[in-house]
Amino acid sequence: MATFEETKNLLEDSTFYYIIATNMEGKYTYINTCYRKTFEPIHGPIVGEPYDITIHPDDTQICEEVSEKCFTHPEKTFPATIRKHDGQGGYVITQWEYKALWDEHNQPAGIFCLGYDITDYMAYHDELKNTQSLLSQKEIVLQDMLFQQSHVIRRPLANIMGLAKILERMDIDKNLYNICKMLVDSCNQLDAVIKESAAKANNQ
Known part of the structure; x- marks a missing residue:
């Protein structure tokens, strides 16, 4: 007592x-x-x-x-x-x-x-849990995007670059050669953009 x-x-x-x-x-x-x-x-x-x-x-x-x-x-x-x-x-x-x-x-x-x-605390706690859940879902989506960029997209992109380079070395007219060169340059630029996006996402 x-x-x-x-x-x-x-x-x-x-x-x-x-x-x-x-x-x-x-x-x-x-x-x-x-x-x-x-x-x-x-x-x-x-x-x-x-x-x-x-x-x-x-x-x-x-x-x-x-x-x-x-x-x-x-x-x-x-x-x-x-x-x-x-x-x-x-x-x-x-x-x-x-x-x-x-x-x-x-x-x-x-x-x-x-x-x-503790009503307010529980409300904030629930809101925090919902936010964490949303962030986790976004993280899953982001990781999936990174995978898509690193594997799914870059693989066919590399194939296109390879084919264009093969065409460059073939006996073709100058116009087609210039098209192949522009195609390779565009592929290189796109590959650089994909790499930069992946790097930024990994650093966040």
Whole structure:
């Protein structure tokens, strides 16, 4: 209980952290100012009410499982990510640390939780994951383009250059010779462009 009382005194009026406590019946016995200001406008007076009135129904099992761990390992705290009603049909995402409470007779007295809102963080996290996924997809496309340039395109280009050079050495009229020479020059220019594009892509 000493840790709980110290934390209450420290963070009673916090504008960032939530502090709550529930008894062995799963009812709120304490909430700090931040939790009260955030959730009582949605649910009304909370102390004395069941802990799950603020929670997404699918997350109640998480609370139960984490609470059980707290009593099995009373020396430890355990994390839980819980969705709570935002009063607008949606949910805020909250991150918590759970710890078991014990009375003066060393009997289980309830659960003490310290938490905060991570909704914005999760939104940024999801956006970052989407961006990383998009970049990975673009990287795959880029690598495929590099392969196409280095192997698929340059192979027939080299064949054209070879054939043009063969024609240059054959007994042909000057007009055809000049065409072959221009063809070889164009192939060399195109090959240089492909090499430069590949080099730039590899350096990015």
